[in-house]
Amino acid sequence: xxxxxxxxxxxxxxxxxxxxxxxxxxxxxxxxxxxxxxxxxxxxxxxxxxxxxxxxxxxxxxxxxxxxxxxxxxxxxxxxxxxxxxxxxxxxxxxxxxxxxxxxxxxxxxxxxxxxxxxxxxxxxxxxxxxxxxxxxxxxxxxxxxxxxxxxxxxxxxxxxxxxxxxxxxxxxxxxxxxxxxxxxxxxxxxxxxxxxxxxxxxxxxxxxxxxxxx
Amino acid sequence: xxxxxxxxxxxxxxxxxxxxxxxxxxxxxxxxxxxxxxxxxxxxxxxxxxxxxxxxxxxxxxxxxxxxxxxxxxxxxxxxxxxxxxxxxxxxxxxxxxxxxxxxxxxxxxxxxxxxxxxxxxxxxxxxxxxxxxxxxxxxxxxxxxxxxxxxxxxxxxxxxxxxxxxxxxxxxxxxxxxxxxxxxxxxxxxxxxxxxxxxxxxxxxxxxxxxxxxxxxxxxxxxxxxxxxxxxxxxxxxxxxxxxxxxxxxxxxxxxxxxxxxxxxxxxxxxxxxx
Numbered sequence: 270x271x272x273x274x275x276x277x278x279x280x281x282x283x284x285x286x287x288x289x290x291x292x293x294x295x296x297x298x299x300x301x302x303x304x305x306x307x308x309x310x311x312x313x314x315x316x317x318x319x320x321x322x323x324x325x326x327x328x329x330x331x332x333x334x335x336x337x338x339x340x341x342x343x344x345x346x347x348x349x350x351x352x353x354x355x356x357x358x359x360x361x362x363x364x365x366x367x368x369x370x371x372x373x374x375x376x377x378x379x380x381x382x383x384x385x386x387x388x389x390x391x392x393x394x395x396x397x398x399x400x401x402x403x404x405x406x407x408x409x410x411x412x413x414x415x416x417x418x419x420x421x422x423x424x425x426x427x428x429x430x431x432x433x434x435x436x437x438x439x440x441x442x443x444x445x446x447x448x449x450x451x452x453x454x455x456x457x458x459x460x461x462x463x464x465x466x467x468x469x470x471x472x473x474x475x476x477x478x479x480x481x482x483x484x
Numbered sequence: 485x486x487x488x489x490x491x492x493x494x495x496x497x498x499x500x501x502x503x504x505x506x507x508x509x510x511x512x513x514x515x516x517x518x519x520x521x522x523x524x525x526x527x528x529x530x531x532x533x534x535x536x537x538x539x540x541x542x543x544x545x546x547x548x549x550x551x552x553x554x555x556x557x558x559x560x561x562x563x564x565x566x567x568x569x570x571x572x573x574x575x576x577x578x579x580x581x582x583x584x585x586x587x588x589x590x591x592x593x594x595x596x597x598x599x600x601x602x603x604x605x606x607x608x609x610x611x612x613x614x615x616x617x618x619x620x621x622x623x624x625x626x627x628x629x630x631x632x633x634x635x636x637x638x639x640x641x642x643x644x645x646x647x648x649x650x651x652x653x654x655x656x657x658x659x660x661x662x663x664x665x666x667x668x669x670x671x672x673x674x675x676x677x678x679x680x681x682x683x684x685x686x687x688x689x690x691x692x693x694x695x696x697x698x699x700x701x702x703x704x705x706x707x708x709x710x711x712x713x714x715x716x717x718x719x720x721x722x723x724x725x726x727x728x729x730x731x732x733x734x735x736x737x738x739x740x741x742x743x744x745x746x747x748x749x750x751x752x753x754x755x756x757x758x759x760x
Contacts, residue, residue, distance in 0.1 A: 331701070402720050472715075
């Protein structure tokens with residue numbers, strides 16, 4: 270019994286490790302205990318492994334898949350229809366955005382709609398003195414249940430339903446969660462809003478909308 | 485009783501899978517993966533005399549196993565062995581430190597004889613926008629160069645050594661050539677040096693037996709994220725804008741603000757034109 274307990278302990282550890290991985294086997298090795306009964310006639314049976322260690326191939330297909338970029342973003346109920354371009358970082362480490370608020374940016378180093386896990390992050394300026402007010406000025410109206418469609422470069426329409434929408438004071442935005450690459454695949458739309466600091470020329474809040482895949 | 489335990493564990497595993505467990509679990513443990521890079525032989529792996537990996541085929545990666553820090557004795561036997569007493573590789577002692585990530589590789593030495601090597605994987609956090617490329621030579625072959633897009637990025641890499649590069653994230657067309665040459669013996673292959681991931685590429689097999697190949701192992705979760713999204717600079721939709729007063733009064737301050745804004749627009753346009 271003590272041996273069995275230990276074996277289970279190892280198994281739990283192995284499965285816990287497995288939890289962080291994608292596509293690994295969770296078959297419990299205890300099933301193999303059945304061979305103990307059939308092996309009675311054999312003088313010296315081959316042992317069975319104490320733990321089912323996840324095993325995978327090492328071919329090029331084991332790489333992190335190459336992203337299929339979002340190219341268009343729509344909230345039809347609000348009349349929002351924007352192009353989406355892949356963006357990276359500014360020199361100060363913030364997410365880069367297309368200068369024109371009519372265009373959105375997708376954080377190209379994070380998840381994308383076909384990713385197995387994590388948040389696809391799409392953001393746009395809410396306004397600009399040069400270009401005027403952008404479509405995402407309507408983002409605070411994207412309340413729970415609103416449909417969002419993200420078209421990817423392969424022509425696929427990925428449909429999402431808004432779960433929650435909120436304004437968050439900038440220092441309090443949990444950026445680690447916004448850009449999270451683990452957990453359920455989801456869409457996070459970000460722009461600015463709330464009160465404006467006319468001296469620093471910056472909004473005090475971010476508008477953050479989280480949506481989950483439809484169906 | 486046993487069934488109940490198994491079901492319980494399976495449920496636990498599902499929760500873990502769904503709940504976004506961090507890639508690197510308990511801080512006090514070490515992570516160990518095992519890569520079988522000896523062509524043509526299926527093996528068993530014994531850890532501390534216990535069969536841990538059964539019928540392990542060439543080109544497979546096992547793990548990662550979450551192990552308490554300490555010393556482990558690893559022996560690799562033929563797959564029909566009944567115990568660890570007659571290993572074909574080892575036994576070797578692996579000393580694993582807490583919080584570190586390792587890959588033990590069973591491979592051919594430069595001389596073509598089976599051997600084993602323990603590599604420590606670099607799991608330090610990467611700056612946002614960067615990926616890590618680790619290249620390991622575990623093949624029965626002389627020194628090699630690694631070419632990216634046809635130009636050498638790593639030169640004179642010998643068995644059993646590695647080279648680690650932090651690169652801007654992106655896809656690299658990688659090939660391996662005898663050192664000082666550019667004629668590929670492996671590849672070219674598209675390798676995705678993904679942001680926040682240590683992409684480990686192994687050159688394994690044997691040059692004389694024509695079994696040279698690339699193998700890939702990835703360690704995700706090393707990413708940094710942007711620290712903010714400054715997504716507006718005009719205040720045109722601000723909830724505190726002075727224009728909100730229903731147009732009943734146009735104070736001098738508002739006129740001043742408007743003209744300031746107009747001047748800024750003018751200046752921005754001028755700057756934009758100057759740039760063109």
